[in-house]
Amino acid sequence: MGAVITGVETVDLRFPTSRELDGSDAMNEAPDYSAAYVVLRTEGDTPDGHGFTFTIGRGNELAVQAAELVGARAVGMDVDEVVGDLGAFARHLDGDSQLRWLGPHKGAIHLGTAAVVNAAWDLAGKRAGKPVWKLLSDMAPAQIVDLVDWRYLRDALTPDAARAMLERAEPGRAEREQTLRDNGYPAYTTSAGWLGYDDVKLARLCREAVDAGWDSIKIKVGADVDDDVRRCRIVRDTIGPGRRLMIDANQTLGVDEAVAWWERLREFDVWWFEEPTSPDDVLGHAAIARRIAPTHVATGEHGHNAVMFKQFLTSGGMGICQLDACRLGGVNEAVAVLLLAAARGVPVCPHAGGVGLCELVQHLSMFDYVAVSGSAEDRMVEYVDHLHEHFVDPVRMNGSFYLPPTAPGYSSEIRPETLRDFAWPHGSSWA
Amino acid sequence: MGAVITGVETVDLRFPTSRELDGSDAMNEAPDYSAAYVVLRTEGDTPDGHGFTFTIGRGNELAVQAAELVGARAVGMDVDEVVGDLGAFARHLDGDSQLRWLGPHKGAIHLGTAAVVNAAWDLAGKRAGKPVWKLLSDMAPAQIVDLVDWRYLRDALTPDAARAMLERAEPGRAEREQTLRDNGYPAYTTSAGWLGYDDVKLARLCREAVDAGWDSIKIKVGADVDDDVRRCRIVRDTIGPGRRLMIDANQTLGVDEAVAWWERLREFDVWWFEEPTSPDDVLGHAAIARRIAPTHVATGEHGHNAVMFKQFLTSGGMGICQLDACRLGGVNEAVAVLLLAAARGVPVCPHAGGVGLCELVQHLSMFDYVAVSGSAEDRMVEYVDHLHEHFVDPVRMNGSFYLPPTAPGYSSEIRPETLRDFAWPHGSSWA
Known part of the structure; x- marks a missing residue:
């Protein structure tokens, strides 16, 4: 023992x-x-x-x-x-x-x-x-x-079929691992487009993002469609035609309403429309996806388990799979979703930001690249530049690429002084 | 004020x-x-x-x-x-x-x-x-x-269409209310068929149920298919061919496995197969429903919100709608589900038992009968004879019919001595 x-x-x-x-x-x-x-x-x-x-x-x-x-x-x-x-x-x-x-x-x-x-x-x-x-x-x-x-x-996927898929990816593992160590894993930024930021701040942050090498930028929408038209125009004008613009409605719309919203914004060449409606609405997402193609429907940050992802992936309701490392039941269920997504050829672009989600999901996407889908095409990890300073082994970026973590573990350890100061409700930041 | x-x-x-x-x-x-x-x-x-x-x-x-x-x-x-x-x-x-x-x-x-x-x-x-x-x-x-x-x-349903449906049911309200007061609302029993009961107890309870006037009986299955064949045979032999037998697997099976299970039990003329698989699997239930017709797929006790019911009802994955008064967000969301089910013509047979679920759902089914679907055909409220003694206004049965509550409120008030004795962990029943 x-x-x-x-x-x-x-x-x-x-x-x-x-x-x-x-x-x-x-x-x-x-x-x-x-x-x-x-x-x-x-x-x-x-x-x-x-x-x-x-x-x-x-x-x-x-x-x-x-x-x-x-x-x-x-x-x-x-x-x-x-x-x-x-x-x-x-x-x-x-x-x-x-x-x-x-x-x-x-x-x-x-x-x-x-x-x-x-x-x-x-x-x-x-x-x-x-x-x-x-x-x-x-x-x-x-x-x-x-x-x-x-x-x-x-x-949707038998264990045998999953194993066969993984075996097909095995010969390329070493080469892809080297590519990862050399280049890192691609990312996109959400830091520019929070809904609470005014137009001047939005334009400035987009300009700074482009200057820093980002070529995929996501902004929040869904509160007022006229505001969103204006904000998307600012972003597209600032980033130019060659970069990806993604929009995220954070579940605020009904199915038909989401399609109508997209109609107003499509002129800005939207690459994906994220969380257009309830995160539980598999069939609603599938209906939206049919109506807004070639814009992809992206969802998954509120996808609570692999059974939901199974349905989203098989129904066509999820063009981009945004699994969350903390809403799914941890690494094991995330692995299940990576397997289901790879079997359907759906790119995984994990939800990140928050507290330490970037730290966690980089591991999942890098594993996906090395050993599961074997591809980085149309795949990106979300990046938000908040709260990394609280981690013992924070993410390391190379421009718009995540560098692979080298320290043992899941990059999930938070510094002791943070655990002390931000403990609720008695830590010094709350007292 | x-x-x-x-x-x-x-x-x-x-x-x-x-x-x-x-x-x-x-x-x-x-x-x-x-x-x-x-x-x-x-x-x-x-x-x-x-x-x-x-x-x-x-x-x-x-x-x-x-x-x-x-x-x-x-x-x-x-x-x-x-x-x-x-x-x-x-x-x-x-x-x-x-x-x-x-x-x-x-x-x-x-x-x-x-x-x-x-x-x-x-x-x-x-x-x-x-x-x-x-x-x-x-x-x-x-x-x-x-x-x-x-x-x-x-x-799936617009507020205008819901209102029009309710208006069509309005002229018959008074007559149905009188029928309800005269006869009560139909029920079925689950008290005979808990999985922990042995064969002798199962047969005895089925016999007693038939003698007491029950003509719809549900038993638990899903742990061992050979046991279930034996137990279904006992029930069918005891209740005879003219009564309904329903089975409930409580989510234990995969999609293909559920169909295979049903193949072994179909000879016993199963009226519904309840919770064959994950309660989140809309598309899985729809696939099962297509393959086991005319046995109905029943589900909903773990249906957590109206968005899930919307999909179950529109996909054909829910032949019997078993909403739960406590898992949905209370009466309001239950009303939403009653409207969605009525619009699709799916019978609502609420989940009950537990603590006080019978006390609550009787109100919902009676409202459904009087003012929403306007029908009691193929509709029954589950009945389990546990724990009613703890309620101030417990359900009153007339044989296999619920009598409509007459006391003001939701029949949800528990007796003060119960609140004292069964409070966890310091009440006298736990101390």
Whole structure:
């Protein structure tokens, strides 16, 4: 018997981002970016595992409490067994039928699961001496397949078909890993286009983004269509015709309304229309996608589990797959979605920003590139330049490219002074 | 200015039902039926509003905390304004964008919303001196339409079309209300077929059910198909060919697996197959429905919002609509689902059992019969004979029919001694 997981510690971490309207959009007018932070404590020299899920303020305590309830199932487990079979571990966390009732696989309880699973992957990476993207990319196809809970997915993709797909990608892994180390992974920026920014700030930030090498820029829309016409014109005029403009309505519109909105904005050559309507509306997204082609429908940041992604991907409702590392149940369920998306040829462009989402999803996209889809075409990770300073191993950018993390773990560890100062409600930033 | 809502009180109420395996099924092997109970306190002579949501034990504290967070938005509001526009009230509760992030409209935060909205309807019924089914049934079509949040629903049903449908049902309201008072509303029983019961108990309970007048009986399946063949044979042999047998797999199966399961059980003339797979899998249910016709696919107890029901109803994935009064965001969202189902001609047979779900959904089905679908054909409310003794105004059965409640309110008020003895973890039943 090796070292065991001795306890689960949590921190209710909140950043007062609403004070500057960073992160403001048509649905979320004043978020306080927050994390339900989890530390899996272990014995002796064994590293601890750090993970979290992301919320936008009030109610973060529910995610914290959910992480404690789910995390209690990990206490006493042998670390070698956990990191040796992370698929079984994730299924074990999911296996309390009383807690399952609160979802299943959605809402606060699933956010809590995500935090604990992510912490276990951080622990696994540190124990292996590898960043998580590399730990995943070094796994055999059968090992990767075993990470996934296939119960509800086999009608879209069988484990055998997934393994065959991964085997086809295996010969190119080393070359793509080298490309990644040489060039990094492509990104796009959302930092210019928050809805709370005025036109002058929008134009200035777009100009600065172009000057800094960004060629894909996303802005928030969905509150007032006349405002959005004016703002899209400012962006297109500033960035010129050769760069990508994406728009994001953050779920504010109905199905027909979304198409009408797009009609007003199509002259600005919109590459994707993100979250046009309810994140649960698979069939609504599919209807929108048919009507706004060739603009892609992008969604997934509120896609709560792999069953939803299965439907979005098979129905044509998701032209761009924006999985979230913290809303899905952690790395394992994200791997399931990467497999489903690759099987359908849908590019994955993960949701990032928030607290540490950039730090996490870079690992997932790099693994996708090296070992799953084997492609970076039309694929980008969102980039937002907030809150990275709080991380022990923050993202490193090379212009508009993410450089691959080199430190062991999931880049999910937050600095101790941040955990102290931004703990809610008694940290110095809140007191 | 009239009386205001002065505070929100909550109780974490849990019943140790796992001790007897009442409520056991293939997914939920040992539930402790629980309620996150809410009291909206008011000033002076104004009645208080009592409501709750339902969970099965561990994690109920998340629903309680969610109800407190959502309920805080009601404190200080004028009671007349609340009960005068319950649609606006429900949308107001939903309007905190930070809390919305935890869903949206799903999981713990939505369970909390349900508890508060249900409490407000209890208050509205008591203030009007009417049971909620009657309060709803006396509303004008336009008032009913205004109860609903239409943002994401208009592509399936417009408010105008809903109003026209309600107007067509208006002339028959009085006659159907009289029928209801004379005969009650039809029910079916699940009390015979919990998975934890042995064959002898199953046969005895089926026999007793037939003797008591039940002609529709549901049993749990989904753990072991050979066991299920044997148990279905016992039930069919006991109840004879003229009665309905329904089976419920409680989400345990994949899509193809569910069809294969049904192939083994079809000889027993199964009327519906309930929750064959993930409750989120609209397209999976639609595929199953196509392959097991004329057996109906029944689902909805884990349908978390009206957007999901919209898709289930338009895709053919839901032949029987089993809405839940506590998983949807309370009465208002249940009304939305009743309208969507009636527009598609899909019978609503609400999920009940648990803690007080029978007490609540009887109101919804009776309203559906009087003023929405105008039909009781193929419609039944689930009946389970547990825990009614804890309610101030428990359901009253006339054989296999629910008698319409006569006391003002939503039949949602629990007796004070129950609130004391079953409060978790310090009530006498837990201490």
